[in-house]
Amino acid sequence: MQTLQIRLxxxxxxxVDEIIHKGFYSSRSDFLKEATRKYVLDFNFAGSLPYIVGPYSKEELETLKSDPKDNLFLSRSKIKDINKELKNIKVD
Incomplete structure (x- = not known):
C-alpha cells in the first residue's frame, strides 16, 4: 500500500472528523480510502445516478447494478422530450 499526504x-x-467520531469510520485513512473508492466508482459510471431510489424488482436491480453503457439507449426524440421536460421544471 502507498502513502499519500494531502492537505484539506x-x-x-x-x-470528516465528526463522521469518524460518530463511529462510521475508524480513522481518517479509512474514511479517505472509502471516499476515494466511491468517487472512482461514480467516475467510472459517469452519466448514471449515484443514488438509486426504489422499490425495484430483483430483475430491475440486476439491470441497475450492471454497466449502464450496456443497458442505456435513448433515441434522439426521447432525449429531446426529456430536455423539454427538464426545461419546464420550476425551482423555487
Whole structure:
C-alpha cells in the first residue's frame, strides 16, 4: 500500500472528523480510502445516478447494478422530450 499526504481545508477536515467520531469510520485513512473508492466508482459510471431510489424488482436491480453503457439507449426524440421536460421544471 502507498502513502499519500494531502492537505484539506480545516472546515472539511472537521466534518470528516465528526463522521469518524460518530463511529462510521475508524480513522481518517479509512474514511479517505472509502471516499476515494466511491468517487472512482461514480467516475467510472459517469452519466448514471449515484443514488438509486426504489422499490425495484430483483430483475430491475440486476439491470441497475450492471454497466449502464450496456443497458442505456435513448433515441434522439426521447432525449429531446426529456430536455423539454427538464426545461419546464420550476425551482423555487
Amino acid at each position: 481545508p480545516k472546515k472539511l477536515l472537521k466534518q
